[in-house]
Amino acid sequence: MSEDGKTNPRRRERETILSIVTASGIGRDVIRDNVAVTEQPTVELHIVSDSTGETAARLVLALEAQFPEQAFEEVRHTRAETVDDLERAVASARGHAAVLIYTLVDPELRDAMRRLCRRARVHYCDLLGHPIDAVARVSGHTARMTPGSRAPLTPAYFRRIEAMEFAVKYDDGVGAGLDEADIVLVGVSRTSKTPLSIYLGYLGHKVANVPIVKGIKPPKELFELDPTKIVGLTIHADRLAEIRRARVRNLGANNRRYAELSEVYDELDEATAVQRKLGCPVIDISELSIEETAQRILRTVEGRKAEAAEAEVT
Template sequence: MSGPFHVHLISDATGETLHSVAKAAMAQFHGVDIQQHAYTLVRSERQLQRACDRIRENPGLVLFTIVNPKLRNDLVAQLSLLGLPNYDVMEGPVGLMQRVFNAEATTRSGGQHEVDQEYLHRMEALNYMIEHDDGSNLDLGHAEVILIGASRTSKTPTCVYLAIRGIRAANVPLVLGMPPPSQLLTFTKPLIVGLWVSPERLVHIRRNRLTTMGVQNETDYVDLDKVRSEVMTTRRLYEYHGWPSIDVTRRSIEETAAAIMNLLSEHKLAKEEQG
């Protein structure tokens, strides 16, 4: 297949929404040489013209999120003259909502990034995660989710992702040969989820971690037999206490977090039904 194919992303805000949509779509085309060009905070005729000039240099597909009607129409007109395929990523969802809500949409750029109560809630969750990372604070009664697992099982990055979604998440490491913190057995409100990784993958991750730290010595930390025992012990612990567990061996952080959020919804529903 010939290439490269140029994909231009034009946004009047940070471009986060547009980038996420484009990334998800482009991931479906393995082996296709795609070069991405991003233009963010395009809110004036001058900025728009600059973007269009660069598009002329590398013609290709154009995806955009421009809410200002005049800028949007000017962009579409220029792209039509160039004969370039283009798509307004916001047009479909906004148009549908206008029909369902029977209301006109505003033309606020980056409205989703305004400092509102939801934003403050996410910042609170992020601060909570930082204060309760890696078992540093076992006062976890106000957590919504507590992730447990052996070292290097993606507990911290998953908690960060959950916090960005506004969920108060904490994590506690499990160490081979040591009982889990007794506090874990007293919590009734938080959802406790165990994470685990295949022993072979876990050894690989840990070796890379030690290498970046300049450590070359062989230790139980990367001994395959010891790691197998560690993984088996943690999985038995999850099963014994009835804690749901997730194999994160081949999951991305986003996929793990999505699974946890589903478990959290079920957990909250069960709590409500219990009264």
């Protein structure tokens, strides 16, 4: 809740989607109750938009990162401008393990979509309706109701794009841009390094990540970096083994050793040794969401840089 007691619209939408997904049985059981991923169906995320669907797609990317073991299929229904278009989208989701996520600026279409989803018993989430109504009430202005309206291309926008491209370019130690990064994440495989890098990139931070692999030395450049921007990631061994087993099953691979608990302990021990050598703080992600971990990373890096700046002054 905000200070004036009103729910933040963006937070409300995020929480709504997460509650819909867990209520439909595709999140909580997989992540918290040790149910094998192979017993869970692929979840269809149907994006319905009167424009290109990019607004919803960006949120879906963040949503999928919350459920790393779950298999998703993204289905887009773009340029939905009539009730017939909406009916076709709902029909394609009916009877499936699906969540229908829509961005429709026309209030009549939003109402129609809500009725259709309820009638078909399809889980749904309106990404624009509540925020548009809330902003209109607070500001006293009427929304343009123009599909595909884009925010101004500000320096912050271009900074986010650059940061996200950076995260992809320097994922898993690829490339030689560690010194250009604002933040460098260090941890074993399946500690959410990649989704964290992308999410932090969306927030405008250039993030590179370096995997710790048993028997392979990290790049020497890692030990030459400004230590204030390095953050280690760790996870409980049994939790990591569970995630890796699910990963192996999903890929249909035969690399059982990758998920064996003894192998996991060895890798975590090696990662701990590297992180101690770097002298970096370590965050345990076992019970944290991507967003929670990202905020801890930002607080940690900002705090260390502030301490270093104070030390230079004194």
